[in-house]
Amino acid sequence: MRETIRFAWGNSxxxxxxxxxxxxxxxxxxxxxxxxxxxxxxxxxxxxxxxIDSEQELTDVLSKVQHAIEAPGFDPAIPLDLRGTPYEVxxxxxxxAIPVGETTNYGALAAKLGTRxxxxxxxxxxxxxxxxxxxxxxxxxxxxxxSGYRWGVKRKxxxxxxxxxxxxxxxx
Numbered sequence: 001m002r003e004t005i006r007f008a009w010g011n012s013x014x015x016x017x018x019x020x021x022x023x024x025x026x027x028x029x030x031x032x033x034x035x036x037x038x039x040x041x042x043x044x045x046x047x048x049x050x051x052i053d054s055e056q057e058l059t060d061v062l063s064k065v066q067h068a069i070e071a072p073g074f075d076p077a078i079p080l081d082l083r084g085t086p087y088e089v090x091x092x093x094x095x096x097a098i099p100v101g102e103t104t105n106y107g108a109l110a111a112k113l114g115t116r117x118x119x120x121x122x123x124x125x126x127x128x129x130x131x132x133x134x135x136x137x138x139x140x141x142x143x144x145x146x147s148g149y150r151w152g153v154k155r156k157x158x159x160x161x162x163x164x165x166x167x168x169x170x171x172x
Contacts, residue, residue, distance in 0.1 A: 005046050006054035009035060010062040012069040014155050017131070018042070019061050022049075025079030028129045029065060031151040045129070069132055072100050072163045076133070084127060091124035098138045101163040105142045126150060132159065 005027060007020040018038050020028035027046070032038035043051050055062075064076035082089050094112065098104055106118035106125075113121065125136045131151055137159045141147045149156035 003046070003049040004052060005042065005049045006052050006057060007039065007042060008053065008055040008058035008062055010066050012066050014069055014158060017065065017069070019058060019065055020051075021054075021058060021061060022081045025081035026061070026130060026133065027081045027083060029131045029133060030129065031131055031155060065133075070162075072159070073167070078133070080130060080133065082130070082134070084124070084129075087120065088124040088127055091121055092128055092130075092134045092136075095125070095128070095134050095136055095138065098135060103138045103140045103144075103160070105140055105144075106147075107142055109139065135159075138163075 003022060005020050005022055007018055007028075009016060009018050011017070015031050016033055016035070018028065018030050018032060018035070019026060020030075020042055028042060030038055030041075039051070039053075061076075061078060064078055068074050068076045082092055084092065090113070091109065094109055106121050107116075109121045110116060110118040125139055128134050128136045128150070131137075137149060137156045139147075146153055146156055146160070
């Protein structure tokens with residue numbers, strides 16, 4: 001029996017975003033201005049699944065994700081179905097433990113994993129399919145400067161700025 005992945009599009013002040021849900025939870029949250037390319041990438045990433053446009057079924061998820069994008073302290077309480085190598089999932093779990101309004105650097109994450117080489121951490125972060133809810137935007141260079149971001153440095157800067165605003169870490 002083939003798996004079903006349902007997707008839908010929403011919009012936020014940071015641009016259009018796509019959510020994709022399996023039967024277990026959110027498998028992707030991607031910012032994109034090119035809907036067809038993002039949908040094609042979803043099909044490539046899940047070649048064994050039926051990919052179905054499900055805007056009506058995902059209205060509640062879209063609303064919660066949009067709120068989480070706009071208000072950093074909001075916990076949308078959406079289950080995640082993180083799929084990657086065990087190492088990637090471990091890195092992504094570490095990202096989720098970084099409090100709202102705080103940052104860390106690639107080397108510090110690598111050290112927590114028992115290595116001095118941050119390249120593996122960087123690669124795992126690059127593969128993160130869930131923007132905002134797996135907050136890879138909270139990882140910066142050792143000197144505190146902003147490095148790349150899969151969904152654009154401008155978005156990363158804005159997400160970090162929102163999290164530094166008074167009251168941003170409060171849950172709503």
